[in-house]
Amino acid sequence: MSRSIRLAVIPGDGIGQEVVAQGLKVLTAVLPQDVKLETKEYDLGARRWHATGETLPDAELESLKQHDAILLGAIGDPSVPSGVLERGLLLKLRFAFDHFVNLRPSKLFPNTTTPLAGRPDIDFVVVREGTEGPYTGNGGSLRTGTPAEVATEVSVNTAYGVERVVRDAFERANARPRKKLTLVHKNNVLVYAGHMWKNIFDKVGQEYPEVTTDYLHVDAATIFFVTQPERFDVIVTDNLFGDILTDLAAAVTGGIGLAASGNINPTGEFPSMFEPVHGSAPDIAGTGKADPTATILSVALLLRHLGYEAEAARIETAVATDLEARDGTARSTDEIGDALAARVAG
Amino acid sequence: MSRSIRLAVIPGDGIGQEVVAQGLKVLTAVLPQDVKLETKEYDLGARRWHATGETLPDAELESLKQHDAILLGAIGDPSVPSGVLERGLLLKLRFAFDHFVNLRPSKLFPNTTTPLAGRPDIDFVVVREGTEGPYTGNGGSLRTGTPAEVATEVSVNTAYGVERVVRDAFERANARPRKKLTLVHKNNVLVYAGHMWKNIFDKVGQEYPEVTTDYLHVDAATIFFVTQPERFDVIVTDNLFGDILTDLAAAVTGGIGLAASGNINPTGEFPSMFEPVHGSAPDIAGTGKADPTATILSVALLLRHLGYEAEAARIETAVATDLEARDGTARSTDEIGDALAARVAG
Ligand SMILES: CC(C)[C@H](C(=O)O)[C@@H](O)C(=O)O
Ligand SMILES: CC(C)[C@H](C(=O)O)[C@@H](O)C(=O)O
Numbered sequence: 001m002s003r004s005i006r007l008a009v010i011p012g013d014g015i016g017q018e019v020v021a022q023g024l025k026v027l028t029a030v031l032p033q034d035v036k037l038e039t040k041e042y043d044l045g046a047r048r049w050h051a052t053g054e055t056l057p058d059a060e061l062e063s064l065k066q067h068d069a070i071l072l073g074a075i076g077d078p079s080v081p082s083g084v085l086e087r088g089l090l091l092k093l094r095f096a097f098d099h100f101v102n103l104r105p106s107k108l109f110p111n112t113t114t115p116l117a118g119r120p121d122i123d124f125v126v127v128r129e130g131t132e133g134p135y136t137g138n139g140g141s142l143r144t145g146t147p148a149e150v151a152t153e154v155s156v157n158t159a160y161g162v163e164r165v166v167r168d169a170f171e172r173a174n175a176r177p178r179k180k181l182t183l184v185h186k187n188n189v190l191v192y193a194g195h196m197w198k199n200i201f202d203k204v205g206q207e208y209p210e211v212t213t214d215y216l217h218v219d220a221a222t223i224f225f226v227t228q229p230e231r232f233d234v235i236v237t238d239n240l241f242g243d244i245l246t247d248l249a250a251a252v253t254g255g256i257g258l259a260a261s262g263n264i265n266p267t268g269e270f271p272s273m274f275e276p277v278h279g280s281a282p283d284i285a286g287t288g289k290a291d292p293t294a295t296i297l298s299v300a301l302l303l304r305h306l307g308y309e310a311e312a313a314r315i316e317t318a319v320a321t322d323l324e325a326r327d328g329t330a331r332s333t334d335e336i337g338d339a340l341a342a343r344v345a346g
Numbered sequence: 347m348s349r350s351i352r353l354a355v356i357p358g359d360g361i362g363q364e365v366v367a368q369g370l371k372v373l374t375a376v377l378p379q380d381v382k383l384e385t386k387e388y389d390l391g392a393r394r395w396h397a398t399g400e401t402l403p404d405a406e407l408e409s410l411k412q413h414d415a416i417l418l419g420a421i422g423d424p425s426v427p428s429g430v431l432e433r434g435l436l437l438k439l440r441f442a443f444d445h446f447v448n449l450r451p452s453k454l455f456p457n458t459t460t461p462l463a464g465r466p467d468i469d470f471v472v473v474r475e476g477t478e479g480p481y482t483g484n485g486g487s488l489r490t491g492t493p494a495e496v497a498t499e500v501s502v503n504t505a506y507g508v509e510r511v512v513r514d515a516f517e518r519a520n521a522r523p524r525k526k527l528t529l530v531h532k533n534n535v536l537v538y539a540g541h542m543w544k545n546i547f548d549k550v551g552q553e554y555p556e557v558t559t560d561y562l563h564v565d566a567a568t569i570f571f572v573t574q575p576e577r578f579d580v581i582v583t584d585n586l587f588g589d590i591l592t593d594l595a596a597a598v599t600g601g602i603g604l605a606a607s608g609n610i611n612p613t614g615e616f617p618s619m620f621e622p623v624h625g626s627a628p629d630i631a632g633t634g635k636a637d638p639t640a641t642i643l644s645v646a647l648l649l650r651h652l653g654y655e656a657e658a659a660r661i662e663t664a665v666a667t668d669l670e671a672r673d674g675t676a677r678s679t680d681e682i683g684d685a686l687a688a689r690v691a692g
Contacts, residue, residue: 076534082544083537091535094443115572134501134536141538145545149505151538155480159495162516186521188422188479192487192497193431198428199491221592226461226572240532243589246564251572306601 004036005306006042008067008271012045013085014280015290015333016073022292022337023071023299026318029341030303030311032305040067040171044089046077046151053090061096072272073295094130097270099263100161101168102130102242103301104277106229106249109258115251116226121252124232127169128242130263132161133193135239155240159195162200162290168266169236170208180212180233181205184221184241197238221245225252250277254323257291260298262305272305274298288332293319296340311344318343350382352653353616354413358391359431360626361636361679362681363617368638368683369417369645372664375687376649376657386413390435392423392626401434412446415648419641420626422521433483438470443616446507446607447514448585449647450477450592450623452575456670458600462572468599470578473515474588476609478507479539481585501586504540508546508655514612515582516554526558526579527551530567530587533565543584567591569596596623600669603637608651634678639665642686657690664689 009024011017024039042060049055064070075090093312094102108122166183172241174179176197183201187194198215205213216224218241225233225248237245250259258275276294284290304312318340331339355370357363370385377383381445395401410416421436440448455467484500512529519527529547533540544561551559562570564587570577571594583591596605605623622640630636643665650658664686676686 009580062650069550078557082534082540086534087537134499137537139501139538141542144542147505148511149542151503153480153501153503153536153539155485155499157497157499159489159493163493165633186589188428188432189586189589190499191483191486192485193499194428196487196490196495196497208562217591222568222590222594223597223602227601240535243532243535243565244568248568248572248594249568255573256569 003034004038006029006067007037008064008070009039009041010044010070010072011041012073012280013047013073013077014074014282014285016045016075016280018073018288018290018333019276019292019295020073021073022333022340023295025337025341026220026283026296026315026344027299027303030314030344031308032311045075046080046085049080049088050072054099056084056092061092063094063324065097067271068306069271070294071299071302072273072275074276074278076280077282084259086088091135091137093273097105097263097273098265098267099130099270101262101264101266102128102239104128104242104249104266105248105260105301106246106253107322108253108334116229116298122229124229124249125172125234126242126246126249127165127234127236128246129161129165129237130183131239133239139328154170155190155238156191157196157238159196159200163204164196166197166236168200169234170211172209173211173234176233177252178233179210180214182221182232182235183213183215184218184235184237184245185215186218186241187215188217191268193238201236207326218245225249229253238315246277256294258293258297258319260294260301262298262301264305273301274302290332290333292333292337293340296337314344315340349380350384351377351385351415352413353385354388354410354416355385356390356416356418356421358402358419358421358626359393359423360420362421362626364419364631364634364636365622365638365641366417366419368419369641371683371687372642372661372690373649374423374646376690377654378657391421391431392426395426395431401431402438404660405408407438410439411616413441413617414652416623417641417645417648418619420622420624420631422626423628432610434659435438437481437483439619443609443619444613445476445619446511447608447610447612448474448588448672450474450588450595451606451647452592452599454597454599455604455666456499458604458669462575462598470573470575470595471518471580471594472588472592473511473518473580473581473582474592475507475511475585477585478503479585489535490603495506501536501539501584503542503584505542505546508543509550512543512547512550512582515580516550516557519557519580520554522579524579525556526560528567528578528581529559529561530564530581530583530591531561531563532587533561534563539584540644547582564591568594573682575599591622602640604639604643604665606640606647608644608647610651620648620651634680636679636682638679639686642683660690661686
């Protein structure tokens with residue numbers, strides 16, 4: 001375990017800056033004295049794009065690469081055409097750094113208001129493929145803007161890409177007490193990609209005899225997320241299905257204010273990137289209303305990824321205890337960060 | 347309005363037969379004496395495929411075409427490889443009969459148990475595109491089954507196809523009291539198809555100045571389905587997003603046992619097809635546990651489509667009254683059908 005962390009920080013847009021500040025506050029508080037934390041901030045996102053037209057210049061990409069991990073706040077602003085920053089910055093980072101495991105845990109923390117009536121404990125994790133599927137940017141538009149326009153989007157799936165993420169998911173399932181893994185796809189309609197996913201899932205599964213497996217179509221999965229979320233332990237799925245399911249998962253647990261994520265390159269060839277699942281929420285930026293907990297929980301994932309398991313667990317416990325102690329008074333972004341920093345330090 | 351209805355009936359697999367029988371019972375009970383109902387049953391689905399290898403022979407397709415409408419129960423069985431019946435029968439019907447409007451209303455009926463705690467009234471309708479997107483069967487697999495396999499799925503979207511379904515959705519929104527239409531897509535990632543959808547949506551919207559519009563990414567939409575479903579009135583979306591969202595919609599309202607759908611060819615060139623959103627549920631087939639309400643509500647959509655508005659409304663009122671009067675005793679498929687038939691006749 002390295003006793004120094006070189007952390008790249010991309011606060012981004014909207015509430016990104018505010019929540020990242022709290023993430024760093026808690027990170028500093030939780031780290032042992034002898035761990036040297038070096039942070040470097042990158043000015044990327046809507047402001048930069050408006051100023052220079054750049055989304056992610058090569059030099060920045062190179063510089064980011066020289067870090068142990070990246071902490072990202074949120075990217076996106078209504079003033080920028082949809083897709084420019086997503087494709088040009090956020091997805092570019094995920095693809096360039098081969099973040100093939102997009103890890104999104106869902107846990108019903110104490111005292112959080114799930115909109116589901118009387119459901120028992122929820123504690124599952126979605127392993128979303130991060131470098132393929134409909135996110136590759138393949139596709140195009142012919143006769144754009146005319147009544148004869150044809151627009152295509154191509155989902156690209158490779159055995160190489162599917163097998164490595166499926167294997168990662170089996171490893172994670174195998175390491176959890178319930179040892180259950182669910183594949184979610186839509187192989188009754190997307191027969192080419194769907195059958196490949198299912199075949200690889202079945203093949204890799206033979207190496208993990210202790211893991212119980214099942215398969216659900218994505219539409220059926222959304223029903224179970226609402227009616228029976230406790231049935232899930234680990235879920236592995238395609239990039240787009242994972243995007244949809246993890247927002248839904250956040251909605252049925254404590255809300256998007258608590259949903260953390262890691263864009264992980266398990267081989268360690270490139271730095272992994274950690275970010276809250278929520279967006280930049282420009283409507284509440286600067287009001288102090290943003291909940292930094294998702295970012296702080298993303299810092300826990302970051303620490304776990306770098307080998308600081310005890311510190312990661314301390315943050316997660318602090319969040320649980322803090323929510324437990326909540327008395328219903330609204331707290332500012334800063335107050336939540338302070339409270340959690342105090343708890344992890346204590 | 348024709349005073350005779352030539353109805354093609356495809357009971358299909360699993361609980362299909364049972365629920366369709368109740369649908370026909372209620373249809374017969376609600377129709378005025380002078381309307382001649384002619385039904386013709388088609389043996390299509392898993393049994394037929396096992397027996398003959400056929401999914402939907404051309405002769406059957408021709409014969410189905412000679413009807414005013416089609417009532418379908420459910421298609422699919424675990425004994426048939428995933429995709430065979432879906433692509434070869436169900437989707438083939440939707441494509442062959444150009445069912446470009448896949449209409450799926452979601453309404454919180456009285457006394458139904460929504461898993462959402464304390465939510466107010468839900469009453470929206472999803473207009474799902476039915477003939478394009480990732481459902482076209484475009485795509486393929488190279489080096490199938492090897493470690494070098496590449497599988498693609500192509501979402502095909504045409505201005506022709508998008509404009510007609512968007513226009514249909516604006517018409518429906520304009521005819522409802524709230525006059526609100528939400529486009530759901532993922533135009534920050536699926537930029538080619540997404541921008542085309544958004545541009546056409548904006549353009550057609552200019553012809554409907556009284557309709558309020560908004561746009562949501564599909565992931566964000568799933569959050570609102572859970573936290574704020576009452577914000578929706580009419581939703582228009584792509585074939586795959588519509589598939590996912592309407593199962594979720596069923597889950598947050600009365601459950602999949604109440605979700606009806608119409609595969610509509612609004613031009614009348616081909617017969618439209620009505621079916622419950624649920625599947626064939628082989629695990630409860632023959633037990634009398636299947637809820638036929640979704641099929642019966644699909645019959646209401648069928649009647650409305652054929653111009654029998656009063657009869658359609660009578661079925662919907664009967665379902666609401668029946669659920670209102672429910673005392674918690676479990677009822678069999680048959681008993682629910684009998685109860686509703688009695689109410690609509692009364
Ligand atoms: C902003 C967008 C490109 C992104 C995605 O679709 O992956 C977001 O929704 C997420 O889930 O991280
Ligand atoms: C069975 C399947 C092909 C179908 C679909 O995906 O459209 C079903 O899920 C539906 O929603 O009607």
